[in-house]
Amino acid sequence: MRFRVLPGFRDFYPEQLAVRRGIEAAWHRASRAAGFQEIDGPVLESLDLLTAKSGGEIVSQLYAFDDKGGRAVSLRPEMTPTLARMVAARAGGLPKPIKWYCVPEFYRYEKPQRGRLRAFHQWNADVIGSSEPAADAEAIAVALDALRMLGLGGDDLRVRISDRRVLSRVLEELEVPGDVEAEAIALVDRLERDPAARGRLEERLGSARCGALLEHCASYPLERGPELQAVLEAGGEFGIGGLLEPDFRIVRGLAYYTGPVWEIFDRRGELRAVAGGGRYDELIGSLGGPELPALGFGMGDVVLAELLQERGLLPDAPARVEAYVIPIGAELAGAARAVVARLRAAGVSAEAPYGAVRLGKALRQASAAGARRAILIGPDEWAERSVRVRDLASGEERVVELERLD
Numbered sequence: 001m002r003f004r005v006l007p008g009f010r011d012f013y014p015e016q017l018a019v020r021r022g023i024e025a026a027w028h029r030a031s032r033a034a035g036f037q038e039i040d041g042p043v044l045e046s047l048d049l050l051t052a053k054s055g056g057e058i059v060s061q062l063y064a065f066d067d068k069g070g071r072a073v074s075l076r077p078e079m080t081p082t083l084a085r086m087v088a089a090r091a092g093g094l095p096k097p098i099k100w101y102c103v104p105e106f107y108r109y110e111k112p113q114r115g116r117l118r119a120f121h122q123w124n125a126d127v128i129g130s131s132e133p134a135a136d137a138e139a140i141a142v143a144l145d146a147l148r149m150l151g152l153g154g155d156d157l158r159v160r161i162s163d164r165r166v167l168s169r170v171l172e173e174l175e176v177p178g179d180v181e182a183e184a185i186a187l188v189d190r191l192e193r194d195p196a197a198r199g200r201l202e203e204r205l206g207s208a209r210c211g212a213l214l215e216h217c218a219s220y221p222l223e224r225g226p227e228l229q230a231v232l233e234a235g236g237e238f239g240i241g242g243l244l245e246p247d248f249r250i251v252r253g254l255a256y257y258t259g260p261v262w263e264i265f266d267r268r269g270e271l272r273a274v275a276g277g278g279r280y281d282e283l284i285g286s287l288g289g290p291e292l293p294a295l296g297f298g299m300g301d302v303v304l305a306e307l308l309q310e311r312g313l314l315p316d317a318p319a320r321v322e323a324y325v326i327p328i329g330a331e332l333a334g335a336a337r338a339v340v341a342r343l344r345a346a347g348v349s350a351e352a353p354y355g356a357v358r359l360g361k362a363l364r365q366a367s368a369a370g371a372r373r374a375i376l377i378g379p380d381e382w383a384e385r386s387v388r389v390r391d392l393a394s395g396e397e398r399v400v401e402l403e404r405l406d
Contacts, residue, residue, distance in 0.1 A: 008110075008118025015317055020121060022315020023150065023301050023308075024103050027123040030146035031101040034138065036125055039100045041082035047072035052287055053081045053256065063107045075107035079124045080256075080280070080296065081287065087128055088289025096129030096292075115272040115303040126296030128284065133227070136260045136279060137234035139297055143264060143275050144240055146299070151313040157274070159240070160247040161262035163228040164278070167251055170216045174209050182255055188217065189251045217248040231260050252276060256283045260295075266307050274307060275299035319370025323350040326366070328378040330356035336377050339387065339405070343375075346406050350375075367392060375405070 005011050012020060031038070047064050064074040076082060079102055087098065105121050112118060125142055127135045140159055147157060167188070171181050183204060190197040191214075202210040222229055228246060235244045252261040261278030265271070277297025285291040308314045323343055327336040336352040343350040351369070353362055359376075366374045376388040381399060389405075390397045 006118075008112035010117065010119065018317035019305055019308075019314050020301055023304060024121070024123075025315075026146045026149040027101075027103055027299070029149060030142050031123075031125055033145065034099070034142045036099045036101040036142070039083075039086065039102050040104060041076070041079070041086060041102075043076055043105070044073050045076050045082060047074050049081045049085060049287070050074055050077065053084070053283065054254070061108050061110055063109055076104070077106055077108045078298070079104060079106070079122075080126075080283065083124075083126055083128075083296075084284045084287040084289055087284055087292065087294075088287065091290045091292065094129075097135065098128040099126075100128070101125040115306060117302055121301040123299045124296060126294060128294040129292050131281070131293040133230035133260075134234040134237075136231045136295055137238050137240070139277060139295055140235060140244070140262060140264075141238040141240050143277075143297055143299060144243065147264070147274070147304075150304075150308060150315070152307070152311065154243055156267060156307070156311060157243060157264055158245055158267055159243045159262055159264050160245050160250045161228065161231065161260065162246065162248045162250040163225055163231075163260050164251060164257050165227055165259060166220060166225040166248055167217070169224070170213060170220065170248075174205075174212055174216075176205060176209065176213075180204055184213070185251050185255075188213070188249060191249060220248050222246060227259060252278055256280045256286075258282055262297075264299075266310075270310075271307055272303050274303050317370075319349075319372070321349045321351050321369050321371050323348055323373050323375055324362070324366030324369055324371040325350055325352040325375045325377065326357070326359065326362040327352065328359065328376060332377045332379065332382060335382055339375060339377060339402070342402075342405065348406065363392075 010016070047059070050062065051058060062074040062077055064072065067073050083100065087094070102124050103121060105119060107119050109118060110116060123146070125139060127139060144157070144159070167185060168181070171184060176184055184201065187197045187201040187204070198210070205213065232241065232244055232246070235241050250261055250263055252263070257278040258281045259279035263273040263276040265273055275297055277295065279293070279295040281293040284294055305314070325336045325339045327333045333356065340350045340352050353365065357365070363374060372392060374390045374392055376390060378388060381387055385402045386399050387402060387405060388397050389400050
């Protein structure tokens with residue numbers, strides 16, 4: 001019987017893992033460059049914590065079950081509830097603002113489709129304890145820094161940015177009832193992805209009000225959104241102003257957002273959002289923590305890897321070893337292993353074939369491993385405690401005393 005990977009999950013062979021690690025390396029570099037500290041939390045969380053944040057309807061999208069102790073739990077679908085719980089536990093002793101990031105794996109029971117799987121790795125970066133617009137702008141700048149490190153720039157990306165408070169003002173001006181507001185916001189968020197969303201919005205608001213709402217979203221004057229203007233100005237100071245595009249159709253469907261919201265897209269518009277985030281000033285308090293302003297974003301590896309592949313920018317797999325040690329004759333296999341041990345102790349990655357291998361085959365193995373040099377252990381050189389070092393790119397060889405080998 002042949003077993004297959006579960007739908008929506010992935011095996012990571014060396015070449016696939018090299019891509020993921022290359023992406024994660026950029027995430028770590030960008031985070032640390034901006035003063036973010038790395039955190040992590042348990043892969044299993046209380047179901048009550050997740051439903052307190054997102055409502056009971058989220059259970060259908062979770063890997064939720066009762067554990068052996070009868071507790072209702074779930075594999076984590078995101079990091080924000082865990083983050084809020086961790087901040088609440090130590091809020092009094094943490095200097096503000098708190099700048100944390102993480103690169104965990106998440107699990108959501110959704111239909112697998114392009115750009116969306118059931119298990120995925122995601123970079124989260126959050127700032128807790130600052131209500132300054134500069135914090136929102138810096139979060140966007142950090143996300144763009146990581147993408148720049150991966151080779152993506154202004155010709156590849158755009159940031160569509162809005163503010164939930166602006167949309168709320170529009171809905172208030174249109175006299176949309178308060179009990180309909182949350183649904184209207186969610187439908188605006190789905191307009192570009194769901195052909196049925198506009199019809200549903202017209203049903204809830206009426207044709208005239210729906211048309212007015214969409215017109216406002218397309219052309220609402222920035223002068224009436226001073227909160228967003230402040231973020232745009234700070235973005236200019238961070239050097240990302242040219243990538244920021246005010247667009248009031250961006251609202252992000254999650255109900256806990258309270259201010260600026262944004263998403264990063266590829267300029268060709270062929271993929272889902274590469275990243276998205278926003279301000280959630282009331283969430284930590286609603287989950288039992290102190291009242292602290294907060295904001296953050298997430299960037300998943302699935303869509304990003306697709307974009308990098310389309311642009312020919314996938315990270316290369318690193319060389320497996322730097323040096324390949326080849327004994328010339330089976331009697332020198334032990335000497336080759338001793339040289340390997342010496343190199344590894346000096347911090348050089350190295351290996352030797354396990355058995356006797358012909359020189360031509362061994363050199364092909366060295367090239368396949370990505371080695372820069374082959375170290376040949378011949379009887380004459382070894383008798384004088386020396387080795388021959390061959391540069392695999394140029395073919396040049398030189399004799400090196402074993403004591404000077406590094």
